[in-house]
Amino acid sequence: MMHNTAIRSRKALVATGAAAVLVLAGCAADPEGATSGNDDAGGEGGTIRVAYLATGSSLPLFVTAEKYAEEVGIDVELVEVASGNESITGVATAQYDAGFAGIGSAAYNAVDEGLPVRYVAPMHAGYIEDYFIVSSQLAGSSEEAAAVAEDMSQLAGQTFAVNAPGVVTEALLGFALERGGLSMDDIALEYIPFPDQVPALANGGIAAGILSEPFPTQAEGNGSGYRPWETPTDEEPLPFTGIIYNTDWAEANPQVAEDFMRAYAMAAEDLAANGWDTPEMLELVEQYTGADPAVVAASRQHHIPADLSVDFDVLLRYQEFFMEQGSLNYDEIIPEEDIWDFSWRDAALEN
Missing domain, CATH: 3.40.190.10 (Periplasmic binding protein-like II)
Structure with missing residues (x-):
C-alpha cells in the first residue's frame, strides 16, 4: 500500500506555525497555572495527568484508569479536553503528562518543531x-x-x-x-x-x-x-489514534511512565481478548461519555492490538498523504522511528 510522494509547496493550512500555536494555546489554556503530575511523581506510586476525549475510542484510557492503575501502583487523573489538538497542546506544554492524539499533521509538526511530544503506543484502530x-x-x-x-x-x-x-x-x-x-x-x-x-x-x-x-x-x-463495504475479516485494522507522552516528563519520571504503560498494556490485552462491547466496557463508556450503551453495542466495534504494535508502513502512508496535502510544515519525510518512541512500551511488556 505504498505510493510515491509528490512533494508540493506548503499551503497555509491549519497546521502552519504549529509550534507557536501549541505553545501560545498551551500557556493561555491554563490561566490558573495548573501543573502536571510531576509534583506527585516523586511520591509513592506517582500520579499521571492524562488528557482524554469523551468518545468511545478513548475506552483504553478509561480501562487503564479504572481497572489497572491501582494494580501497578499509580494514580491516573483523567482530564477531559475538547479535541486531539488540545491534547497535543497540553502535553507539549506540560499541562498534561500524557494524552491521546489522532495520527495527523499537528503531531507531526510538533515533532518537527522539536517539542517534547512523541507517540508511545497505539490507542484505537479500525477500518x-x-x-x-x-x-x-x-x-x-x-x-x-x-x-x-x-x-x-x-x-x-x-x-x-x-x-x-x-x-x-x-x-x-x-x-x-x-x-x-x-x-x-x-x-x-x-x-x-x-x-x-x-x-x-x-x-x-x-x-x-x-x-x-x-x-x-x-x-x-x-x-x-x-456504508458500501463490509468490515474485512482477513485484514489488520489501521491505527487511528495513539498515546502521546511529554518526553521531558517521561524521561524525568521513568518509573511512573513505565508503570502507566504497564497498566495501559493490560487494558489493551483486556479489550483485545474480551471486546469493547461487554457490559463492563459499555458501562465505562457511558460513565465517561454519556453515550447510550445500546447504541454503542449496536455499532461496529473499535480495535486495539494486544501487543501495542503499529505498522510503520501504514504510518508512513499517513505522513505521505499529509505532505501531499500541504498540511505539514516540512518538506522531507521524518522517519517514523523519530515520531514514535516505544521504549516505555517495550519496558512495560518485558515486565
Missing part, C-alpha cells in the same frame, strides 16, 4: 470500511452504495466531508476516494463535525463522508446514508 458512508440521495441501500463506491468518477466535483483538517479521517477519505478512482483534488472538501454529517448525508449536502461510530450506525438506522 475505512466502517467509517466511509454514502448519502441516501445517491444510494438507498448498502448494495446501491457499493455500486456507487465501485466507480466514484461520476462524483467528481461533489462535496465530501471529514470532521477536521489534518486529521486521520482526512487521510481515510483520501484512501477511500483512491479505491473508487478519485483523488482529493477531484472533490470539494468540507469540514463538518461527525453528528452534523448525518443530516448532511440525508439531505444530499454531502455525497459521502468519513464518520466515526456511533454516527455511521445512526445514519444507516435512520436512512441518512449507507
